[in-house]
Amino acid sequence: MSLWVLVTVSFLMIHLVPGDPVRAALGMTAPTELVEAKRQALGLNDPLLTQYVHYLGNLLHGDLGESITTQLPVSETISQRLPATASLAVLAFLVAIAVAVPLGVTVAVATRRGRRRRTELAFAGGSVVLGAIPDFLVGVALVAVFAVGLGWFPVAGRTDASSYVLPVLALAIGPAAVLARIVRVEMLAVLETDYVRTARAKRLPARRIYLRHALPNAVTATLTLGGMLLASMVAGTVLVENVFSWPGLGSTIVQSIVTKDYPVVQGTVLVYGLGVLVINTLVDVALAVLDPRSTIGEL
Amino acid sequence: MSQRWIRIVKTPVGLVGLSLLSLIVLLAVFAPILWGDKASVVDTENLLAGPSAQHWFGTDNLGRDLFFRVLVATRLSLTLTLVATALGTVIGLVLGTAPELLGGRLGRLVTALVNVFVAFPGLLLVLVFAVIFGVGARGAVLAIGLAVAPGLARLCQTLVAGVTGLEYVAAARITGVNRFRIMARHVLPNVAEPLIVNVTITAGAILLSFAGLSFLGLGVQAPEYDWGRLMQDGLSGIFVHPLAALGPGIMVVLAGLAFNLTGEAIAGVFGISTPTGTGTLRVPTDETPVTDIPHDHAADGDLVLDVRDLSVTFPGANGPVRPVRGVSFGIAAGEAVGVVGESGSGKSLTALSIAGLVEEPASIDARHLTFCGTDLLEEPASGQTRDTLLGTSLAVVFQDPMTSFNPTMRIGAQLAEVGRHHQGLDRKKASARAVDRLRAVRVRDPERRARQYPFEFSGGMRQRAMIGMGLMGSPRLIIADEPTTALDVTVQSQVLALLQDVRREEGAALLLISHDVSVVADVCDRVLVMYAGRIVEDLPTADLRTRARHPYTRALVAAVPAMTTDIDTPLATIPGHPVEPAQVPVGCAYAARCPLATVRCREQDPTLTAGPGGSRVACWHADEPADVVTAEEALA
Numbered sequence: 001m002s003l004w005v006l007v008t009v010s011f012l013m014i015h016l017v018p019g020d021p022v023r024a025a026l027g028m029t030a031p032t033e034l035v036e037a038k039r040q041a042l043g044l045n046d047p048l049l050t051q052y053v054h055y056l057g058n059l060l061h062g063d064l065g066e067s068i069t070t071q072l073p074v075s076e077t078i079s080q081r082l083p084a085t086a087s088l089a090v091l092a093f094l095v096a097i098a099v100a101v102p103l104g105v106t107v108a109v110a111t112r113r114g115r116r117r118r119t120e121l122a123f124a125g126g127s128v129v130l131g132a133i134p135d136f137l138v139g140v141a142l143v144a145v146f147a148v149g150l151g152w153f154p155v156a157g158r159t160d161a162s163s164y165v166l167p168v169l170a171l172a173i174g175p176a177a178v179l180a181r182i183v184r185v186e187m188l189a190v191l192e193t194d195y196v197r198t199a200r201a202k203r204l205p206a207r208r209i210y211l212r213h214a215l216p217n218a219v220t221a222t223l224t225l226g227g228m229l230l231a232s233m234v235a236g237t238v239l240v241e242n243v244f245s246w247p248g249l250g251s252t253i254v255q256s257i258v259t260k261d262y263p264v265v266q267g268t269v270l271v272y273g274l275g276v277l278v279i280n281t282l283v284d285v286a287l288a289v290l291d292p293r294s295t296i297g298e299l
Numbered sequence: 300m301s302q303r304w305i306r307i308v309k310t311p312v313g314l315v316g317l318s319l320l321s322l323i324v325l326l327a328v329f330a331p332i333l334w335g336d337k338a339s340v341v342d343t344e345n346l347l348a349g350p351s352a353q354h355w356f357g358t359d360n361l362g363r364d365l366f367f368r369v370l371v372a373t374r375l376s377l378t379l380t381l382v383a384t385a386l387g388t389v390i391g392l393v394l395g396t397a398p399e400l401l402g403g404r405l406g407r408l409v410t411a412l413v414n415v416f417v418a419f420p421g422l423l424l425v426l427v428f429a430v431i432f433g434v435g436a437r438g439a440v441l442a443i444g445l446a447v448a449p450g451l452a453r454l455c456q457t458l459v460a461g462v463t464g465l466e467y468v469a470a471a472r473i474t475g476v477n478r479f480r481i482m483a484r485h486v487l488p489n490v491a492e493p494l495i496v497n498v499t500i501t502a503g504a505i506l507l508s509f510a511g512l513s514f515l516g517l518g519v520q521a522p523e524y525d526w527g528r529l530m531q532d533g534l535s536g537i538f539v540h541p542l543a544a545l546g547p548g549i550m551v552v553l554a555g556l557a558f559n560l561t562g563e564a565i566a567g568v569f570g571i572s573t574p575t576g577t578g579t580l581r582v583p584t585d586e587t588p589v590t591d592i593p594h595d596h597a598a599d600g601d602l603v604l605d606v607r608d609l610s611v612t613f614p615g616a617n618g619p620v621r622p623v624r625g626v627s628f629g630i631a632a633g634e635a636v637g638v639v640g641e642s643g644s645g646k647s648l649t650a651l652s653i654a655g656l657v658e659e660p661a662s663i664d665a666r667h668l669t670f671c672g673t674d675l676l677e678e679p680a681s682g683q684t685r686d687t688l689l690g691t692s693l694a695v696v697f698q699d700p701m702t703s704f705n706p707t708m709r710i711g712a713q714l715a716e717v718g719r720h721h722q723g724l725d726r727k728k729a730s731a732r733a734v735d736r737l738r739a740v741r742v743r744d745p746e747r748r749a750r751q752y753p754f755e756f757s758g759g760m761r762q763r764a765m766i767g768m769g770l771m772g773s774p775r776l777i778i779a780d781e782p783t784t785a786l787d788v789t790v791q792s793q794v795l796a797l798l799q800d801v802r803r804e805e806g807a808a809l810l811l812i813s814h815d816v817s818v819v820a821d822v823c824d825r826v827l828v829m830y831a832g833r834i835v836e837d838l839p840t841a842d843l844r845t846r847a848r849h850p851y852t853r854a855l856v857a858a859v860p861a862m863t864t865d866i867d868t869p870l871a872t873i874p875g876h877p878v879e880p881a882q883v884p885v886g887c888a889y890a891a892r893c894p895l896a897t898v899r900c901r902e903q904d905p906t907l908t909a910g911p912g913g914s915r916v917a918c919w920h921a922d923e924p925a926d927v928v929t930a931e932e933a934l935a
Binding site for chain 2: 002005006009010013016017113115128129132133134136137140141144193194195196197198199200201202203204205208212213216217220228231232234235236238239242243253254257258262265269272273276277280290
């Protein structure tokens with residue numbers, strides 16, 4: 001269902017643009033014959049249904065059409081640029097998890113039952129503020145401090161490992177803050193449950209109680225939101241890539257929107273949407289695996 | 300309503316949020332009027348200048364003052380945000396109420412579509428709509444408004460669905476009020492508060508989206524400028540002076556926070572109604588009188604558990620509250636001791652504090668607390684040794700077997716970890732022992748059962764498994780806190796019989812907590828009767844029905860109907876209510892409900908005094924006959 005809507009929306013997008021998209025792309029000064037030829041090449045003169053069937057058929061072959069401006073196949077551009085974006089998103093996600101889960105658990109254990117009020121306040125305040133700053137602003141701030149000010153990392157571009165540091169951080173900090181808050185709240189709830197009391201009655205080592213008994217139960221509840229965060233991270237690459245001139249899909253989509261290169265926009269939107277769908281599915285699978293009550297068959 | 304708004308301002312979050320918000324609104328209204336000219340003055344002497352006394356944030360490529368430009372940009376940023384919020388809210392409301400108004404297949408289709416769109420991140424939707432509506436401020440408003448609509452629609456659907464199930468809506472429907480009227484009059488007003496909260500928070504997100512979109516060059520176009528546009532212009536000059544990009548960024552963050560904090564403050568005030576004044580309570584601050592009556596029951600060496608003067612204290616709003624006030628008793632090896640009392644008598648807390656399961660902020664005090672000869676009060680030289688002792692020799696069975704197992708671990712693994720951590724068994728041996736123990740508590744097909752999760756067990760089966768978990772070691776004492784209360788009556792007796800069998804086979808002592816006198820009478824050798832955090836009587840079970848000396852014990856026993864009781868006989872009852880731990884009176888805590896109470900009872904607290912045959916009682920009028928009060932009399 002979601003997939004069908006995604007494909008259909010990306011198909012219809014070009015038809016919903018007011019006026020003639022080809023005329024818009026080529027500019028008012030382009031000769032009428034050229035526009036007409038382009039329309040013909042894009043199949044825009046065929047009935048809508050025929051175009052739709054064509055579009056679906058081409059999709060199955062991995063054919064996303066070609067760019068109006070560069071004439072390059074869209075699939076080629078995407079396969080060139082996808083790795084940069086995917087590596088950025090995946091790294092940022094891993095960093096966010098690696099920071100948020102231990103932090104959330106530690107703060108939950110340290111502040112439960114009203115202990116260490118100040119730690120709790122500092123954590124709550126810090127995570128609200130960090131979570132509220134949009135990723136591209138974090139990016140700009142990071143560039144200003146660590147690239148321009150201190151010169152530790154490159155300002156922009158994708159060269160070596162060090163060029164990853166700032167974009168990954170820019171993407172990861174906000175979600176990490178939000179995730180840490182969720183983990184903490186879930187952990188606090190789980191730590192008050194009867195089964196954690198049972199685990200304590202068994203005199204298990206504290207580490208086992210927190211990591212084996214409490215954490216998996218907190219994670220099941222956290223995962224749904226974690227998935228949404230990851231999905232929004234994928235979209236967040238669009239902005240962050242533009243801050244760092246990162247040669248990924250995010251830069252591509254913005255450029256192609258500005259230059260009205262609709263086939264490229266269609267293709268990239270499709271890829272981003274697919275990425276989100278894959279993440280949502282993975283979250284569902286992970287939930288099913290972690291929660292013994294649900295069975296994979298019910299998915 | 301207005302009082303609530305005042306409460307919002309009184310919370311720190313609300314105060315900060317609303318102040319920030321008012322500041323931004325003031326800026327939006329007045330900045331263009333006051334500084335509109337200054338923001339567009341071209342100063343060719345200072346192109347792309349850094350911050351100075353003249354230009355706080357520096358200047359742009361035309362030498363225009365960036366500080367004033369940031370202030371002036373407030374109006375456009377805020378206006379766009381509000382317009383998009385309004386658009387998104389209206390569409391969200393329409394889509395959100397549509398399933399209810401349209402009903403049937405069409406309604407379900409709307410729901411399904413909204414769900415599909417909610418799955419995609421907002422920014423992606425914004426980009427798609429931006430393509431359709433074109434680059435520019437107008438396109439951005441439409442794009443962002445449409446992009447937030449699915450989220451609001453979904454929220455609205457959920458809220459509406461929650462309210463339409465309620466009786467008053469059903470009543471309106473039955474009386475023939477039409478759907479639109481029901482929605483407008485009965486449903487929407489009742490979901491308004493959470494909607495307002497979420498729209499406020501959404502407005503914050505919209506503000507950030509606009510900044511993002513303009514920053515990408517897809518939103519506001521020159522010569523107009525909002526914060527995002529200023530940031531984009533500043534980014535190219537970030538080497539020269541970072542403030543050009545960071546200045547507008549700071550405003551974006553502040554404005555976003557203003558919306559978020561305000562939203563959360565409203566949510567906090569509307570969501571949680573804090574209890575008002577609780578009146579003045581008498582708090583037992585004076586030291587509890589020593590109730591140290593040595594239980595000459597057995598020599599100390601034979602005692603599995605020896606408790607003297609155990610108290611549990613909680614910090615309270617009006618000073619400390621002490622639900623357990625100086626409890627002393629011992630349990631001999633293999634002995635079954637029951638603790639009875641009404642809820643709030645402190646019986647469960649007594650049991651949990653012995654097991655070391657009472658946590659902060661409660662604190663436990665005792666003059667003496669030993670288990671199997673080990674002092675539990677002293678900080679042990681080796682925590683590991685004590686944990687192993689308690690982990691293997693003390694078994695705890697909890698009240699609710701449905702919630703006392705970890706839902707994400709297999710039953711077998713939950714048993715086996717005791718063996719692995721305290722008995723040095725390897726994984727395989729521990730699993731084998733877990734299966735063996737499940738068999739010992741009469742779980743059928745234990746190999747298969749051990750691989751199952753708690754949700755696949757019935758309540759009675761779980762309680763068996765819980766007992767089995769206690770048998771992983773070789774328990775000297777089993778503490779069972781209301782082990783059958785959550786179970787069916789038929790299962791109750793099975794679990795009790797199992798406890799008895801296990802006790803005999805293992806030679807373990809039993810501390811059985813129950814509010815049910817007949818359960819304790821069936822299982823235990825001795826009964827401790829608790830009232831208001833004290834033991835008021837300690838007697839052999841055999842004496843319970845005939846030779847109880849405390850009027851409270853007698854009332855408790857009388858309140859239990861026997862199978863032979865004529866059903867026409869009025870049920871016996873204890874008039875009045877149990878004492879709240881925070882309101883323990885001077886004198887005997889039971890005096891207010893006691894038919895024998897005299898002036899002395901209301902002034903002096905009786906201590907637990909040893910009587911014949913090792914029994915103990917705390918009453919000035921022990922052994923005096925008292926009439927049993929029937930329920931009818933109590934109501935009259």
